[in-house]
Amino acid sequence: MEKLLAARLHAVKVRPYLAAALFALHVVEDRSVPTMAVDAYWRCYVSPAFVALMPVEELAGVWVHEVSHLLRDHHGRGERYAREHEAHGPGERLRRNIAADFEINDDIYGEGLPRPTGAVLPSLLGLDNGLLMEEYLRTASLSGTAAELAWLDCGGGADGQARPWELGPDGAHGLSRQQRDAVRFRVAEGMRGKPGDAPEGWRRWADEAFHPPQPWRRLLGAAVRSAVGAQGAGANHSYRRPSRRSASVPGVLLPSLRPAPPRVCVVIDTSGSVSDAELGTALLEVAAISRAVGGRRDLVSVISCDAAAGIAVPLCRAERIELIGGGGTDLRSGFERALRSRPDVVVALTDGQTPWPSAAPSCRTVVGLFPRPMRAADEDDSGYVPDAPPSWARVVTIG
Template identity: 75%
Template sequence: MSTAGPVGATHTAAGRLDSDKLFAARLHAARVRPYLATALFALHTVESGRVPTMAVDRYWRCYVSPAFVDRTPVEELAGVWVHEVSHLLRDHHGRGDRVARERGLSGFGDRLRMNIAADCEINDDVYGEGLVEPEGAVRPWRLKLPEGQLMEEYLSGIGPGALTVDLSWLDCGSGADGLERAWDLGPEGADGLSEQERDAVRFRVAQGIRARPGDTPQGWRRWAEEAFHPPQPWRDLLGAALRSAVAGSGAGDDYSYGRPSRRSAGVPGTVLPSLRRRPPRVCVIIDTSGSVSDAELGSALLEVAAISRAVGGRRDLVSVLSCDAAAGVVRPLCRAEGIPLVGGGGTDLRTGFEKALRSRPRPDVVVALTDGQTPWPGAQPSCRTVVGLFSRPQRFRARSENNPEYVPDGPPAWARVVEI
């Protein structure tokens, strides 16, 4: 017995996958969402009667129910293709695993909630403009949730109840929530993508989105930006950069007669000093120009407290200098919340570096916390330098009000730079 499909689809025997219809739907999806074409054609299909509709695993295999393909129009199948590949591109399996560890979630019920939350995140960007939304598709408004949130945010508002009881059939596979299914072929199965291949697909898709940002939904533009500039644990990076600077050779090294050098024995009648290591001194320059927000200044003060911990809690070894177009007073650190931050004008951290290096005792490390809209010293300072940059989408396109031709340079090569 055969089942009639839409115009252009082939007729297949019951129980057999109609590959022509399935791949015609993928071609339609690639035509209406060209920026996703690389990902769509990277999926390897696996026929399976155990999946309710279509499902994916983390290795970019797409498991397809022949009965579902047979009863679903091509236009709706195209939307399902885009839906499933969206789970993989947005790493819902990896994010689901992290959320499960952080929140102590386990079992199928919790993973079903993750699947629902992931569907809420992506369905805003899937349907419309050539892709038909199937009846009953999971949308945030159906669950009385706001639009435009991420899976982790939706998960907090989704629980057992009348609004989710009708979604118990939902199963987009381990690629949507991280929980392996009985039908998964696993890492050793055929036709799975390696981690490097998956990353390459994501990169190509992100390139396509950034090339035509006006044609893509906001959710995909946000994803592409993060794919090129993934969020980093900047607090850890800043701490590591500081520890590396203070632990380097020469930082905190000085000669002392408190313990004579062992080489004195080779020079009778002469006492030679020994090279002793002392805790390093750190001077923190905080950019207080008008382009730095109050929130960023508050973050800078938190970093000052963290810097004092990085040098063993010795606040007497940490000094703070506020600077806009002119440098303020170098103040020893008593407590972070007591530091006066004076400024609000233009920016020229060169004056801050000059005053910091002239301060006594001389610092071993200079840390500059800034938005980067400043000229930099022309020569490398005589001590190690760490630059913490507040995030700016258009950081190096700013112009000086007094000199429209001026474009601030990026941080110099001799500085260790950490994006905040």
């Protein structure tokens, strides 16, 4: 225990912005744990033999690695991925653990924190750095590597699947949901206070932690899922889940049909009545939309629109999107431009002070409204009241 706590102090020294999270972990000694692992309730299960073998500096890296799983909610994200993709069993659990490790290992080491022996990097499978766990799960293949990585087990806090040694929600020294959220908030607050001390991936995480979850995102997710299951939506063949028709053809394995991922076009109102802060919120929502379609940035395009629509820009990085506008508002041109790409879902982010298309688009439409006080929108016409969004759009207030 003395060596383990010394390693934690070293981790706090070289990564001070993670101090609140590192000290929030409760240590549980357990000889059945392969190395170190965490559960969703911020308990850290530790093998004494593993601690004895590791140098203090590398052990500090393991501390940072494990707490990173919890801060980035790999438990919740892993559960959602398993549920949505019907990906259960030991092999799928290992895939989620490896993908979560890839997301955090590419930028947490260095500068006084050596990479521990055995830490896996995206380059192991020829993948790029800087991607999300969901993106690695979509692209990674474990052919030929599963056997050599079978030892890897960071616990339920890394992939959403509980382990036999975990104490569960009713066990001692677990943190409640409110306590876990408070720890994340304190860490994010520290990173935003000294942004130069944290890598870009952590700064992006801190910005999202300060942007509270919106009912808007759940609504968008429902619209996306509805678009995927719509009659006539495209489909891909997949052997991940064999077709039920295989039973009628002995000796032949037939693929099943999987829904094609939806294409989303986001129309952002850039008129003068939309503030810079609201445009910043819109960009954060674009990043959330990208995650809603499984991290497929190639499926999301963005259109800036005031009185006229700009060019549909493919989403590469939400932080680099240039929003052009500042004049009047007419989202009809934005909808017209968006429908040229034949998306499955059109998302409009606006303050609502705009004319709307007279006819419903041929795809599902979601409108995110920035709230406005009840007053006239046109200073030259005190009797002017903007039209409410049409009934064919699913509407929710942002913020």
